[in-house]
Amino acid sequence: MTVIDWIDQRLDLSEVRHFVAEKGVPVHTQKVWYYLGGMTLFLFGVQVCTGILLLLYYRPSSGEAYESVQFIVTQIPFGWLIRNVHSWSANLLIGLAFAHFFSVFFLKSYRKPRELTWVSGMLLLFLMLGFGFSGYLLPWNELAFFATKVGTGIAGVVPVIGHFMLRLLRGGDDVTGATLSRFYGIHVAILPAIATALVALHLLLVQRQGMSVPIAVEKKAANGGTVPQMPFFPNYILRDVLAWYIVIAVLAALAAFYPWELGKKADPFAVVPPGIRPEWYFLATFHTLKLIPSHVLMFEGERLGVLAFGVAAVFLVLVPFLDRRASRGEPSRAFTVIATLALVYLVTFTIIGHYAK
């Protein structure tokens, strides 16, 4: 008697067996984009595992944070590898999450009946950005300290609730040890709890509704054609594992050849070093805010910019409900143009922001 049989006798796995045996994945020319979600999920798992390991030694106080990370990378066996993988994995995760977002946007996979899958995915994308922002400060180094000062300062210009948000994020009027404790709590408790629930919901919806197929393929199927299917297990899952292994190889190479520098310990009294900028995934936003004049008509420029980004975020969350043509299964050029413009804007401004002085 195998372990599976032993469990089966007690829990009755027939439904699971049936689900696994029956589940198929559509096969078409765009099927390559399906792997992005799985790779992102895999990196989320890597983040959780490496994050837990780092937690064992990390100390969230302004007096010990930097030293504890230094201890991890110098004294703990393979601590350098864990920290580098955690840092690189975070960046790859956000990169893949953006790629996944754009693939779904372009393929209109958000259309009925997958509106909630899109909404949960968008919220997860924002959460990942939150993970990145809160985690950046934790080593308590100079760049992170001043970047957090700038970042939380931007939150402070949000109309009406800005000052409240600034104080809420910083735990006071300035970035101090209280901010570090707060970001630590957000990074290791609050965000993971919400993310776990949302990932579970996102996966449940994906499994429940199956993979979306492009509108053209769907039309073909509706006109009497068929969409070839590939069994989820083992055909698709083995391909997914293959992609994960490639991600592991990339991660290991990055960790070994491009180690994540620890930099100098943060000194709140030091002069702001030149070239302070946020992580690459915030560069487009940061650079846009820099370019907005101090006053646009009667409004404060930066405040207007932050408001515009807020409106854009809400718009993106509501895309499935706004794109009526896609929900009817018709081609939706307007939203393809919006997705293209968003992609061009993000790439261009990220590059410009990277090279801007």
Added chain:
Amino acid sequence: MGSTGTERCTRGTRRARTASFVHNRFCGLCGFCVLSVLSLLGWPAVAHAQPASIPNSCVACHSTLPDERLATPAKLFSGQDVHRDKGFECVDCHGGNPTNADKIRAHDVAGKESAMAFRGKPSGRAVIATCARCHSDAELMRTFAPKQRVDQATEYATSVHGRQLAAGDMKVATCASCHGAHGIRMVNDAKSPVFPTNVAGTCATCHADAQRMAGYKLPDGSDLPTHQFADYQKSVHYAALTKGNDLSAPTCNDCHGNHGAAPPGVGAIANVCGTCHTVFAQKFALSVHQPIFDKGCVECHSNHAVLKPSDAMLAASAPGVCQPCHSGEDKTDKGAAAAASMRAEMERLKAGIDRSGALLLRVKNAGIEVSDQQLALREASSRLTLARTEMHRFDPTTVTPILADGMTMVGSVDEAGRKGVAELRFRRRGLAASLGAILVFVVALGLKVRQIDRRDHERQPQPSAHV
């Protein structure tokens, strides 16, 4: 009457008291006391406290004169001037009657002792006396600048300038030569001619002028040179002051004194340099050279053109500075041998620090944390600095232990650097092995996927889509 005025003044406001005090002391005129009394009653026109409200014909007339020689002082004084800001007027230095618009009466020289008597442009000793009337009066100065010294005139009398002036030389610098006469600014005003960054230029106005300096002699009888400013501009002190914005870096007055300006005497040079370079002076005081070097520090470092010191100076052959007295060729010259020995050990430590630094940088760039080792290397560098200081004692037995200590530190850093390189190799090999294993697994997985696909393909028909 004057004393009555003074007594009344003491009950008034501070400004009014000050104005009244100045008038009583220097004018002794009842009219001014009346003004002081009026000030107590709220009269706004106390001459020195509120200059704008009293008719001042000096500035009114002089600023409109076509002769620049007469107009410029009025214009400068009515611009930014520390004395004008404190409530002083032309009359306080030049005398005359500013309340009288009539040219003849305003410039009436009758009654030389009276403050109303026009004294004209003070020159020579009169300048010192004019300034000293207030600046040497501790009681008065306390009411304007309580922290300011009041011994400038006394000091000046001891200076070469003061002594020359007493001897009848009217070309020498007096107060106005350096501070200006009109439009005088506070010493801490960056535009003041005696602000640290401007002092050398101010001194050079005379001391770099060969024509003006002609005839002046040094104590040894040689002509007074005029290249001091040019030399100073080459110095490390000038660079620190003007390029490094270090206002504590020395300029002319820091070594020569300001009001009591004079060349430091032989034997006093080490003390002068030692006011800033304390430890060097202490070490030098213990050295074998101390009783021999007439000019102290200047023997090796020069005076105005103090260049950035380097280890190359410690040699009995060019470009070393020991060579005029010691010879590297002479094997029996103990001084040359001592210099060579200290220099060789310093070079060894420097080379060690450079080598270890390069090793650490390589390891650091590869992602291995080496801050502790970098700190240790900085400590070794500070040993080198310490040895360079100790070297001024010119005794190898005190320098060698410091350098040996530095070499021990470099040795431990080297060891850590080598371990870092080994760790780096281990990481790269580990990565290569992992990537190899992953590659094998990926290939195997790819083959398995193809096998499964082929098997499924043979089991056609495939299930149709649920869209």
